[in-house]
Amino acid sequence: MSRLRRWIRLLAGIVGLAAAAMAQAGQTCDTHPPDTYAMTRALGLAERVQQSLDASGARVVVIARAGQDLTRYGLQWSHLAFAYRDDPAPAPLPMALPTSPMLGQISDQPIPVPLPRRGSWRIVHKLNQCGTADAAVFRQGLAEFFLDTPFRYEAAYVVPDPEVQAALLRTVVDDQRLVQWHSPAYSVVAYPWSTRYQQSNQWALETLAGSLDPAATTRERAQAWLQLHDYQPTVLHIDALTRLGARMTRANVAFDDHPNSKRFSDHIETVTVESMFAWMQRMQIAGRPTVVR
Amino acid sequence: MEPASTLQPRIAAFALALSFTAASSAWAQSNASQISEESLIPVAISVALPVVLVAGAGSIVVTGVQASADGVVWFVENVADGVKGSIRFAADAIGATAMVAGTVVVVTVVATGMLLSAAGHVIAFVPNEIGRSLSYNQRVSR
Numbered sequence: 001m002s003r004l005r006r007w008i009r010l011l012a013g014i015v016g017l018a019a020a021a022m023a024q025a026g027q028t029c030d031t032h033p034p035d036t037y038a039m040t041r042a043l044g045l046a047e048r049v050q051q052s053l054d055a056s057g058a059r060v061v062v063i064a065r066a067g068q069d070l071t072r073y074g075l076q077w078s079h080l081a082f083a084y085r086d087d088p089a090p091a092p093l094p095m096a097l098p099t100s101p102m103l104g105q106i107s108d109q110p111i112p113v114p115l116p117r118r119g120s121w122r123i124v125h126k127l128n129q130c131g132t133a134d135a136a137v138f139r140q141g142l143a144e145f146f147l148d149t150p151f152r153y154e155a156a157y158v159v160p161d162p163e164v165q166a167a168l169l170r171t172v173v174d175d176q177r178l179v180q181w182h183s184p185a186y187s188v189v190a191y192p193w194s195t196r197y198q199q200s201n202q203w204a205l206e207t208l209a210g211s212l213d214p215a216a217t218t219r220e221r222a223q224a225w226l227q228l229h230d231y232q233p234t235v236l237h238i239d240a241l242t243r244l245g246a247r248m249t250r251a252n253v254a255f256d257d258h259p260n261s262k263r264f265s266d267h268i269e270t271v272t273v274e275s276m277f278a279w280m281q282r283m284q285i286a287g288r289p290t291v292v293r
Numbered sequence: 294m295e296p297a298s299t300l301q302p303r304i305a306a307f308a309l310a311l312s313f314t315a316a317s318s319a320w321a322q323s324n325a326s327q328i329s330e331e332s333l334i335p336v337a338i339s340v341a342l343p344v345v346l347v348a349g350a351g352s353i354v355v356t357g358v359q360a361s362a363d364g365v366v367w368f369v370e371n372v373a374d375g376v377k378g379s380i381r382f383a384a385d386a387i388g389a390t391a392m393v394a395g396t397v398v399v400v401t402v403v404a405t406g407m408l409l410s411a412a413g414h415v416i417a418f419v420p421n422e423i424g425r426s427l428s429y430n431q432r433v434s435r
Contacts, residue, residue, distance in 0.1 A: 032414060033334050033414045033415050033416065034334075034414070034415055035410070035413050035414055035415065036399075036401050036408050036410050036413075036415055039334075039408055039415045039418075040401075040403050040408065043403055043404070043405045043424065043427065044403075044404070046405075046427045047404060047405060047423060047427065050426070050427060120426040120427070120429070121426075121427075122429055124433070136432055136433070136434045136435075137432075137433040137434040138430070138431065138432055138433060139429065139430075139431040139433050140429055140430050140431070141426075141427045141428040141429035141430070142427045143405070143424070143427040143428050144428065144429070144430055147334075175433050178433050178434070179433060179434045182434055184434070
């Protein structure tokens with residue numbers, strides 16, 4: 001075989017490989033529904049988390065799941081969300097109570113006082129839509145949160161201080177505020193100090209910042225507030241070959257928002273559960289994580 | 294919250310009708326931080342099933358599927374004794390209309406309701422009171 005023909009065959013092979021890789025880009029979601037065993041475990045964990053949250057006395061917490069095995073990066077948890085108790089509004093008192101005594105009479109009927117009704121726990125979080133480089137904000141139940149055949153059937157949450165809970169609560173029940181710090185463009189390793197992309201944990205962090213500071217009305221301002229308050233992202237060491245492979249085969253991975261100096265030294269900074277939990281403790285706005293198994 | 298939707302019981306004897314308020318129309322199965330529309334599992338909003346199935350595990354066969362603006366109904370029959378029943382889903386419950394008559398469905402009772410599975414995979418969930426409080430799905434952003 002001539003040298004030219006060998007080169008042509010090699011080139012064709014490379015093009016073919018690249019085409020195959022591009023065809024699979026973003027198609028990494030498992031579209032098969034779970035089996036009975038997996039779903040039973042997910043429902044069981046959801047119920048235990050509900051009981052733990054009920055016992056915590058909190059109205060809103062920052063919660064994490066272990067959807068992926070990130071232990072090679074020294075991380076236990078992969079995905080952040082807010083969980084809040086969706087208490088229904090108290091029922092208004094009736095205009096005229098049927099048991100009201102007439103003037104001068106004494107009623108032996110106690111006036112009914114409606115007891116506050118407890119709502120269900122809801123999750124608000126940002127999810128990447130399979131097969132695309134986009135993401136959206138969802139409100140889900142605890143069961144949906146664990147229905148992903150996670151790497152470990154465990155959850156961790158931190159209870160914010162009452163003032164932080166009050167600020168967060170105003171956001172999590174308000175659909176407009178939930179998307180105020182949301183950008184659809186998604187990269188799983190988005191740079192924390194850029195607004196080109198946004199990953200799920202970053203949305204939670206910026207939404208928390210925006211909820212705490214009335215002036216942080218945009219993503220840029222929320223990031224500035226986080227820098228001012230010494231949020232420290234996690235540094236992942238990802239070499240060039242891995243970065244190239246991920247970029248070619250995954251639609252939801254991008255590195256072009258990272259500064260060149262950091263990127264080319266394999267120094268990838270991003271928002272993780274661990275970094276957010278640690279920062280909240282350092283700021284003394286939340287306690288230690290509670291783990292539910 | 295959607296309004297309660299109840300199904301007229303189509304079976305007389307040995308049937309227990311349970312009606313549920315539909316808080317959600319689908320389970321979202323997500324991978325890590327991902328969500329896939331194709332992997333949503335429909336959640337029943339009302340059901341009329343033989344009491345023997347409500348109490349324990351068993352199998353039913355789907356004898357018909359009816360879709361309308363009000364929702365999707367699976368007509369089912371208990372494999373063991375032929376007692377008929379039905380399961381209703383919201384009209385927008387993804388996957389509910391894909392059911393094919395003749396499918397044999399395994400019913401597994403769990404603490405939060407009943408799991409309906411076929412060929413080893415869960416195809417629907419019938420929540421009880423606890424399961425209903427755990428289930429919700431709403432896309433907030435466009």
